[in-house]
Amino acid sequence: MEHFVVSARKYRPENFEDVVGQKAITNTLLKAIDSNHLAQALLFTGPRGVGKTSCARILAKKINQDANSSDDQDFSFNIFELDAASNNSVDDIRNLTDQVRIPPQTGKYKVYIIDEVHMLSQSAFNAFLKTLEEPPKHAIFILATTEKHKIIPTILSRCQIFDFKRITVFDIKEHLASIAQKEGITAEDDALHIIAQKADGAMRDALSTYDRVVSYCGNQLTRKAVAENLNVLDYDSFFDSTDYILAGDIPNLLVYFNQILSKGFDGQHYVAGLASHFRDLLVSKNPATVELLEVGDQTKQRYLEQAKAIDYNQLMTCIDLASECDFNYKNSQNQRLLVELCLMKMASISSGNLPQKKKCDVSIKPASEVTYQVQHKQIDETETSKKEAIHSAETHSDLVNNKKNLYPNNHQQEELSVKISTETENQADDQQRVSNNANYALDANEKELISSEEKKVKVENQSIKKTSGFSLKAIQKKKELIAAKEKNKPKEIERFSEFTEEDVQKAWIAYSNKIEKRGNKILASVYNSDIPKLNGKEICIELPNETMKISVLQDQSSLMKFLKEELDNTEISLEIKVNHVQEKKYAFTPREKYQKLAETNPAIENLRKTFELDI
Known part of the structure; x- marks a missing residue:
């Protein structure tokens, strides 16, 4: 039986041109050799199987070649490889540094390749520093x-x-x-x-x-056979699942998931x-993002x-449903049901049967209508002068304006205003609960509209000097004063x-x-603590107790303005911490230890009494 050589060794790169996917690094090394700018200490870092050791061997061979050297000459006497995973002690590094002093027998350079160098101990690193900084x-x-x-x-x-890079x-x-192609094997794209996807960026x-x-399929590599041998879900599984989802066919979708x-295969x-798969479908919808698909040409057409x-x-x-299911999979008690619910929701979206969340059926009415419904109740038939709800500022102002013609004298108008205010306040106490319940029923948007409407009333009635003691009017006036104060406040x-x-x-x-x-002086001593x-x-400051912290907080506005x-x-802020001294914890006495044990196990007390x- 002929000895079999694995492809990773058989097709190992012999020169920089054969290295796959690392053009930037190989070109840099070639130019450094040609221009004689090669450093004496190089560090190759990256994921497994991307060509670090291969490039190191090629570089060691390349720098010793001259016009008389052949490509087959490997200069093995000039290349020393050390596995730092098993030779990571100080003695191993000292032996290496002793060998470095001896010049090469053939060629110009002696190259030392130290693989897995991160496995060296701290002492070995320190012993290696001087030689690495000033090598021969x-x-x-x-x-x-x-x-x-x-x-x-x-x-x-x-x-x-x-x-x-990967x-x-x-x-x-x-x-x-x-x-x-070199081995005469027919392989589907x-x-x-x-x-290539299974390799995760590693050529080895x-x-x-x-x-x-190849051992499983022979000379004919098909997509189906490769997916079966590698035990991976091929594209057909996800294409078929998506077809069931688009058709809203929940029964067949669940049966297909059971077959998987x-x-x-794991549900996650x-x-x-x-x-x-849905992500790939998303990028397929735009011609500008189709190039993000890392699939073959035939599969790309299916995606499109x-x-x-x-x-x-x-x-x-x-995508959102699948991501949520993936996130909750590990913590779910019934993982299969979780995936099946996710699939049913996806299929329900397509068929239009996905239940929608109930929303509160609150219609936002115009501000004038809302104000009228809340503040203007029906007038009592027997007593037209009394009202069941609180009148708005607008109604009150209109009432005063309408009575001006009947009472042209200013003194009479003021008496009328006071009289109306007194009547309104008497009725406000009786109807306060009704008004509160109506206000609670309002949506936040309605309250905002009422507020804006009342502001308009305030602007329209600025000419009226006398205002009643009506509670809503007083509250509104207070709000307007605060808003005006904030508006007139100079901006920082x-x-x-x-x-x-x-x-x-x-x-x-x-x-x-x-x-x-x-x-x-007391506050000054706090700041100096x-x-x-x-x-x-x-800005962070640490104080010994809470009392000092309260003193600083009370003076914080003045302090921050000065700073x-x-x-x-103006972006600075202040953080105050209190250094609490923890109470000392003392050890238990023998009797306390016994009582603690007796509480944990009552049988100990019976044992003590027995003996x-x-x-």
């Missing part, structure tokens, strides 16, 4: 790692860092197609696309999966895939056709000057001295 002229170090954040900064600062699905698919994983699929579960995996049959709003709702000019913590402390001391000169710290635009002027910045024990 003939030594070049290439460090490779998948976890750059675990390497100490002093190592990173001594290396030229190259970040390898290989795209398209590049992996094209590379697999070229390998299949969608089949290779599934393998893609080649390993490719070997596995019977094949061993199905829901997540369905959400991704199905996207025409589904509405944009329906797509967004289905926004300032955004930069300042430091030292500037804050100087301004803080200046304010403390200011209030101390005014005679408020701590030095303020600066956190962004927030904003001194620092020329007549004492504590």
Whole structure:
């Protein structure tokens, strides 16, 4: 039986041109070699299987080649590989540094490739620092790692860092197609696309999966066979599910979901895939976003056709339902029911049977009509002068204006106004409960309309000097005075000057001295009890007790006004913390320990009595 070589080793890149998906890095290294600008310490970082070690070996071979060297010469005597995962001690690094001093026997450089360098211990890193910073002229170090954040900064600062990216699905698919062509294997485009997606940006994983699929399928790779071997849900599953959803066919949709579960697939995996499918349908609806589809040409046409049959709003709702189901899947007690409910909701959207949330049937009426209904009740038939509801300011003003002709004298008009006010106040007490109930029934929008209507009445009746003691009028007048005061209040000019913590402390001391000169020495001592710290635009101060905090809060407006002027910045804020001293916790006495145990287990007390024990 002939020895089998896996594709990851058989098709390992021999030169920079063969490296897939890392053109920026390979071109940089080639130009650095040609211009003799290559650093002596390089760090290759990135995900697994993207070509870090391969590029390190190619670089080690490339820098030792000259005009007389052949491409087959590997310069193995000049390349030293060290696995830092198993050789991570200080002694291993010391042995390496001792070897670095010896010049190469052939070639110009000795290249040391340290793989998984993040596994080195802290002591090993420290022992490696001096050699890495000032290596001999003939030594070049290439460090490779998948976890750059675990390497100490002093190592990173001594290396030229190259970040390898994940290989795209398209590049992996094209590379697999070229390998299949070399080996005489017929492969469908969608089949290779599934393998590329399964690899998650790692070429080594893609080649390993490719070997596995070829062993199963032989010389004919089909999409169906690849999906079956890799145990992944292919595109047909989601296309068929979407057809059932669009048709509103809930029974067949649930049966189809049961078939998927019977094949061993997880419900969450199905829901997540369905959400991704709806996302692909969404980007298929616009020609500008079709290029975001990472699928084969045949599958892309299917997406474009199905996207025409589904509405944009329906797509967004289905994505929202699928995402919500995916989020709640782990915490659900009945996970299958959760997915089935999600599917039924999606199908109900298409058929138009999705139950809508009940909304409060409150119609917003015009402000004038609402004001009239609330404030103007029916007039009693026997006593036309008395009313059952509170009159609005507008009605009251109209009544005064209508009586002017009957009472032309100003004194008589004032007496009439007082008389009407007295009658209104007597009736307001009787009808207060009715008015309150009516006001509570109003929607927030109606109240806002009433407020705006009453403001109009205020503007129209500014000529009337005398106003009654009517409660609604008094409340409205108070609101208008507050609003006018806020409107006339000068606006603060926004300032955004930069300042430091030292500037804050100087301004803080200046304010403390200011209030101390005014005679408020107690408050000044409170401000001097701590030095303020600066956190962004927030000034933080820590006080020993709540009493001091209350004193500062009472003076906060004056303090912040002074600090904003001194620092020329209106974005600053103040945070006050209280340093509470925790009470000391003492250990339990032996008797307290026994009582605690007896409360937990009453049998201990019976044991003590049986043997007549004492504590």
